[in-house]
Amino acid sequence: MADCNKGAELTLTSGEGECEMRMCDTDGEPRGHVAEPTGHVYLARLCARPQALSMETLQGARDGLEQHRELGEELGSCLDLALQRFCREPPCVQGNARMTLSWAGGSLEFLSGDGGYTISVFYHKGNPHYYLHIKDLPGHLYVAWLRSRKERLSSNSLLALFTGLRFSQGDTAALRVCFQRAWEGFRREPQCVQDNARLRVRWGGGELEFVSGQGQCEISVLLADGEPQYHVTELGGDRPVTWSHTSPEPLRVADLARVRERLGCWRALGEELRSCFGEAIPRFSREPHCVQENARMGISWDGGTLELLSGEGQCEISVCCRDGRPQYEVGELPVHMYLARLCAHAEPLSADTLRRVLRKLGSCQEDTGILRACIAHALDQFIRPGVCRRTPGC
Numbered sequence: 521m522a523d524c525n526k527g528a529e530l531t532l533t534s535g536e537g538e539c540e541m542r543m544c545d546t547d548g549e550p551r552g553h554v555a556e557p558t559g560h561v562y563l564a565r566l567c568a569r570p571q572a573l574s575m576e577t578l579q580g581a582r583d584g585l586e587q588h589r590e591l592g593e594e595l596g597s598c599l600d601l602a603l604q605r606f607c608r609e610p611p612c613v614q615g616n617a618r619m620t621l622s623w624a625g626g627s628l629e630f631l632s633g634d635g636g637y638t639i640s641v642f643y644h645k646g647n648p649h650y651y652l653h654i655k656d657l658p659g660h661l662y663v664a665w666l667r668s669r670k671e672r673l674s675s676n677s678l679l680a681l682f683t684g685l686r687f688s689q690g691d692t693a694a695l696r697v698c699f700q701r702a703w704e705g706f707r708r709e710p711q712c713v714q715d716n717a718r719l720r721v722r723w724g725g726g727e728l729e730f731v732s733g734q735g736q737c738e739i740s741v742l743l744a745d746g747e748p749q750y751h752v753t754e755l756g757g758d759r760p761v762t763w764s765h766t767s768p769e770p771l772r773v774a775d776l777a778r779v780r781e782r783l784g785c786w787r788a789l790g791e792e793l794r795s796c797f798g799e800a801i802p803r804f805s806r807e808p809h810c811v812q813e814n815a816r817m818g819i820s821w822d823g824g825t826l827e828l829l830s831g832e833g834q835c836e837i838s839v840c841c842r843d844g845r846p847q848y849e850v851g852e853l854p855v856h857m858y859l860a861r862l863c864a865h866a867e868p869l870s871a872d873t874l875r876r877v878l879r880k881l882g883s884c885q886e887d888t889g890i891l892r893a894c895i896a897h898a899l900d901q902f903i904r905p906g907v908c909r910r911t912p913g914c
Contacts, residue, residue, distance in 0.1 A: 562588045566628055573619055573630035578603050581628070594623035594643040601648040602641045610668030612661075613637045613652070636661050654684050659692040666728055673719050673730035675707035694723045694743055701748035702741040709752075710788040710824075713737050768827035771817055773805045775828060792821045792841045799846035800839045808860035811835045811853075871903050 544550070562584060571577055582599040585591040591599075598621045606614065618635030621628040622642040638653040654662065662685065671677050682699035685692050698721050706719065718735030721728045722742040738753040769779055780797040783789040789797075796819050804812065816833030819826045820840040836851035853861065 558588075560590065563590045563626075567626050570618075570629040570631040573617055573632035574614070575603065575607055577630065578606065592623075592625065594648075595621070595625065595628075597648040598623055598641045598643055601650050602639075605650040606639070609652070610665065612664045612668050613639075616661075637665070659695075662692070663695070663726065663728070667726075671730055673706075673714075673717055673732035675703060675714065677730070678703040678706060678719075695721070697748050698723050698741050698743060701750050702739075705741070705750040706739065710783060712788045713752075768816070768829040771815055771828035771830040772812070773801060776801045776804065779826070779828070790821070793819070795841060795846045796821055796839045799848050800837075803848045804837070806864065808857070808864045810860050811857050814857075 566581060566585075571581065578599065582591065582596070582603070585595065585599075602619065602621060606619070609617070614632065616633035616635065617631075617637040617639055619630040619639040619641065621630075622640070624643070637657070640649075640651045640653065642649055642651075654665070657665070666681060671681065678699060682696065682703055685696045685699060702719060702721055706714065706717075709717070714732060716733035716735065717731070717737040717739055719730045719739045719741070721730075722740065724743070740751045740753075742749055742751075769775060776797065780789065780794075780801070783793070800817065800819060804815075804817070807815075812830065814831035814833065815829075815835040815837055817828045817837040817839065819828075820838065835853055835857055838847075838849050838851070840847055850861070
């Protein structure tokens with residue numbers, strides 16, 4: 521080190537004196553200048569303290585290391601990747617981040633703002649890697665990152681964002697339940713809706729928006745009395761029609777017709793699904809009220825499954841296509857529903873039918889002794905030899 525003052529010069533030396541530092545008094549102000557004649561000294565000074573983080577300083581560090589022949593393969597590839605990826609980060613990240621570059625020879629640190637966001641760039645197994653640490657972010661920084669990313673709307677992106685919120689710090693409970701409800705509802709929408717939707721998530725702390733396609737189907741998720749609500753606005757007609765969309769859909773004859781009409785407007789009603797609705801609507805309309813008011817219907821086709829629910833869903837109904845033909849099947853029923861369906865739908869008379877009714881009555885806990893005795897007597901008389909049952913040709 522040389523100190524120049526009024527024509528005098530003082531020289532101080534350490535080691536081999538490879539790094540030259542000159543301090544001078546200029547107009548009463550001390551001025552310092554450092555010259556790095558060797559590359560390893562230049563690199564050591566970069567590593568000694570955090571550098572300002574910006575695209576300009578990253579490029580300047582790369583150029584300086586290359587000029588001093590200290591830009592090896594590992595460090596060079598890490599800096600190249602950092603330049604490539606950091607320029608795509610949103611302003612909230614670029615202005616408030618701590619970036620650490622690590623390679624076999626050491627590490628470099630760059631800092632902007634308070635370093636709220638942490639970025640790691642490292643060399644591993646022959647390749648550089650860039651990682652923005654989303655986990656453990658304070659809630660307000662995570663939301664700012666979400667708002668600036670313009671993430672494309674999809675069920676996978678909603679699930680990933682919900683998962684990230686679980687690890688963020690601070691009170692994000694309201695936002696988490698909204699994202700969970702958004703994912704649960706959106707993943708059950710028809711593909712034509714998922715590909716062309718605008719989803720808004722509203723909670724006490726603000727609003728986030730996600731878009732797919734042209735965003736023509738508007739969906740909102742918000743908290744009402746502490747519970748997340750999922751609403752879909754169908755565009756078209758004289759004015760938008762808004763309904764509360766839950767999964768499963770409500771199950772009534774009118775609901776089946778409404779869902780079929782909605783899917784038709786969205787051009788999502790293929791031939792197979794159309795035939796399923798064509799079978800489900802007239803068959804369900806003939807069910808007794810005790811079935812209509814307490815049923816779960818699953819409509820399955822090659823594009824997925826649609827569920828509709830009334831009451832507690834005790835009556836399981838499945839509608840699907842087999843060999844090109846729609847099938848409507850009712851599962852195991854409580855005895856009161858079973859008897860109501862027997863009264864509403866006359867079954868073909870045969871010994872097998874009577875035996876099936878007896879088995880059903882025998883398996884239930886209700887007192888059906890008189891009815892069982894009547895059916896048993898009818899079966900006994902029906903199968904008695906020599907009795908003409910007026911079958912064709914009798």
